[in-house]
Amino acid sequence: AQSVTQLGSHVSVSEGALVLLRCNYSSSVPPYLFWYVQYPNQGLQLLLKYTTGATLVKGINGFEAEFKKSETSFHLTKPSAHMSDAAEYFCAVSLKTSYDKVIFGPGTSLSVIP
Amino acid sequence: DGGITQSPKYLFRKEGQNVTLSCEQNLNHDAMYWYRQDPGQGLRLIYYSQIVNDFQKGDIAEGYSVSREKKESFPLTVTSAQKNPTAFYLCASSGFFGVGETQYFGPGTRLLVL
Numbered sequence A: 001a002q003s004v005t006q007l008g009s010h011v012s013v014s015e016g017a018l019v020l021l022r023c024n025y026s027s028s029v030p031p032y033l034f035w036y037v038q039y040p041n042q043g044l045q046l047l048l049k050y051t052t053g054a055t056l057v058k059g060i061n062g063f064e065a066e067f068k069k070s071e072t073s074f075h076l077t078k079p080s081a082h083m084s085d086a087a088e089y090f091c092a093v094s095l096k097t098s099y100d101k102v103i104f105g106p107g108t109s110l111s112v113i114p
Numbered sequence B: 001d002g003g004i005t006q007s008p009k010y011l012f013r014k015e016g017q018n019v020t021l022s023c024e025q026n027l028n029h030d031a032m033y034w035y036r037q038d039p040g041q042g043l044r045l046i047y048y049s050q051i052v053n054d055f056q057k058g059d060i061a062e063g064y065s066v067s068r069e070k071k072e073s074f075p076l077t078v079t080s081a082q083k084n085p086t087a088f089y090l091c092a093s094s095g096f097f098g099v100g101e102t103q104y105f106g107p108g109t110r111l112l113v114l
Helices: none
Strands: A003-005 A012-013 A018-020 A024-026 A032-038 A044-050 A054-060 A064-068 A073-077 A086-094 A100-106 A108-113 B004-007 B010-013 B019-025 B033-037 B043-049 B063-065 B077-078 B089-092 B111-112
Touching: A003 A086, A003 A100, A012 A018, A018 A108, A018 B010, A024 A073, A032 A064, A032 A073, A044 A054, A044 A073, A073 A086, A100 B043, B004 B089, B010 B019, B019 B033, B019 B089, B019 B111, B043 B063
Parallel strands: A012 A108, B010 B111
Antiparallel strands: A003 A024, A018 A073, A032 A044, A032 A086, A054 A064, A064 A073, A086 A100, A086 A108, B004 B019, B019 B077, B033 B043, B033 B089, B063 B077, B089 B111
């Protein structure tokens, strides 16, 4: 069955440090991949999206992610964390099964330490 | 500004009561979705609608009902048959229903049981 895993339900980084949030998926066909961010008591906002083409995708707020087919991964990175990056981050895959559906990972809560 | 609105922000349900959550979009999107979010879990799909006057069950439709009489509106009713309704409910829309389409989310409604 198709699934999305996010290693680490909670990640803490110091302000200015590298942010690395991990996402792995299982799929027998190439999926479309997304990262969303959710601030407390708000909806989800798209950070970036991979469809086809260049495997390194740049998104908003300085985030980027790289699609690695051989590793079935789509990890999210940001070179320097800012206090405003503290939020919940969700990886998602879009693929065709019995119907076109989006599968969301369980989320990773990012804390930024001053 | 184009976007998705959800109301109310907080909703309280008494035992045996049906309650309706509102979702309106002015993005001229064909597809709309309802998700349920529980702490520490990803989003789970309740219902989706590809077009006006059409809707389909998602992964956890039991105890919920929807209608899609207008393109811009997709209300969700939580019925008394839903025994554990306490959750954060998110409405989303996309240009059309298909693999790779970006979903845009509303701010959510938090449902609590009295």
